[in-house]
Amino acid sequence: xxxxxxxxxxxxxxxxxxxxxxxxxxxxxxxxxxxxxxxxxxxxxxxxxxxxxxxxxxxxxxxxxxxxxxxxxxxxxxxxxxxxxxxxxxxxxxxxxxxxxxxxxxxxxxxxxxxxxxxxxxxxxxxxxxxxxxxxxxxxxxxxxxxxxxxxxxxxxxxxxxxxxxxxxxxxxxxxxxxxxxxxxxxxxxxxxxxxxxxxxxxxxxxxxxxxxxxxxxxxxxxxxxxxxxxxxxxxxxxxxxxxxxxxxxxxxxxxxxxxxxxxxxxxxxxxxxxxxxxxxxxxxxxxxxxxxxxxxxxxxxxxxxxxxxx
Numbered sequence: 001x002x003x004x005x006x007x008x009x010x011x012x013x014x015x016x017x018x019x020x021x022x023x024x025x026x027x028x029x030x031x032x033x034x035x036x037x038x039x040x041x042x043x044x045x046x047x048x049x050x051x052x053x054x055x056x057x058x059x060x061x062x063x064x065x066x067x068x069x070x071x072x073x074x075x076x077x078x079x080x081x082x083x084x085x086x087x088x089x090x091x092x093x094x095x096x097x098x099x100x101x102x103x104x105x106x107x108x109x110x111x112x113x114x115x116x117x118x119x120x121x122x123x124x125x126x127x128x129x130x131x132x133x134x135x136x137x138x139x140x141x142x143x144x145x146x147x148x149x150x151x152x153x154x155x156x157x158x159x160x161x162x163x164x165x166x167x168x169x170x171x172x173x174x175x176x177x178x179x180x181x182x183x184x185x186x187x188x189x190x191x192x193x194x195x196x197x198x199x200x201x202x203x204x205x206x207x208x209x210x211x212x213x214x215x216x217x218x219x220x221x222x223x224x225x226x227x228x229x230x231x232x233x234x235x236x237x238x239x240x241x242x243x244x245x246x247x248x249x250x251x252x253x254x255x256x257x258x259x260x261x262x263x264x265x266x267x268x269x270x271x272x273x274x275x276x277x278x279x280x281x282x283x284x285x286x287x288x289x290x291x292x293x294x295x296x297x298x299x300x301x302x303x304x305x306x307x308x309x310x311x
Contacts, residue, residue: 034266036061039117043100043157044127046073049176049224052258053124054093058085060262062122064093065113071097100127100153101145110160119168120161122265125154125198126176135189143190150194155201165214172215172265175202176257179222179279183286186297206270215268219261222275225251252276 040057044050045066058064058081068074074095081093094116098109113120129149131142158173165171180188181195199218206216252274260274273280286293 034060035122035262037063038121039063039065039113039119040122040124041065041067041113041120041161042124042126043067043098043154044069046070046077047126047128048254049257050126051077052254053126053261054081056258056262058090058093061089061091063091063117065096065117065120066093067096067098067109067127069097069099071095100157101129101149103148103152103156106153106156107160110157114161114164119164120171122172122174123158123161124174124176124261125158127153128176128178130188130191132187132191134187138190143193146190147194147197150191151197151201154198158202158205162209162214166209166212169213172217172268173202173205174261174264175199175216175218176261177218177220179220179273179275179283181218181220182273182283183293215270217264217268217270217272219257219264219272219274221252221257221260222279223251224254224257 035057040062042050042053042057042064045054046068050066050068054064054066054077064081066074066077068077074097078093078095082090094113096109096112098105100106127149129146131138131146154175162171162173165173175198177199178191178195180192181199184192184196199220202216202218209216257274260272263269264272273283275283282293285296
């Protein structure tokens with residue numbers, strides 16, 4: 001006698017759950033083997049995303065070089081990592097002071113890293129500086145500082161470490177960019193310009209170093225949201241709607257981006273666009289229907305300017 005139909009659905013769900021569990025475990029083991037004993041440099045490791053990348057790669061057995069411009073916060077991250085890790089399976093991270101907006105110190109940092117480990121297997125360019133405001137109110141000095149931090153800093157460090165990768169015929173460079181490297185958003189002219197420039201540089205570099213088996217990857221999330229996102233006060237239905245609407249349209253969590261960076265390294269993917277449906281639709285709209293996109297954005301700016309500011 002066959003299995004009653006009423007039992008089939010639970011059995012199927014149980015089987016699917018088991019397969020997903022096995023896949024996840026195999027994927028985790030694969031991720032760890034992909035970076036185990038590898039020298040991984042992470043810039044701006046003290047940011048929200050930088051910390052999550054450090055956690056993911058450290059637990060996978062990478063030899064981390066954590067870069068940041070605040071020594072106390074670097075030390076705090078270092079202590080947090082080693083306090084929860086198995087010392088028999090992980091390496092003590094190396095800490096390096098680095099402010100990518102100060103181009104003059106980048107070469108010395110690259111030399112320090114190479115003198116320590118002899119090579120760099122994976123470079124994660126994560127550092128970023130943001131500014132928001134009308135273009136005519138942003139000084140040229142600030143424009144230059146944004147460009148140094150978001151463009152000249154990452155490419156200077158990349159150029160300093162690239163010859164070592166080319167000579168060894170192995171390595172991977174990951175640029176953590178932003179949706180604004182693909183489309184411009186009002187009141188972020190300097191930031192968007194730097195992100196466009198960085199994406200253009202690494203797209204060109206990808207083709208140049210392919211013959212040396214050096215992988216260049218770009219991971220472009222939309223806005224990275226904070227760790228805690230709570231619905232607003234008031235009617236519970238409105239609060240739930242606002243919460244899910246924000247998740248749908250805007251930010252991605254730092255943990256999700258860090259895990260995507262790990263997958264990108266493991267699978268050697270060249271480009272990843274990590275965003276929810278509405279930002280993705282905006283990119284396609286900008287590509288195929290630019291006039292419509294420009295009109296929509298312009299309307300949004302007009303509405304914003306017509307709203308009286310508080311105070």
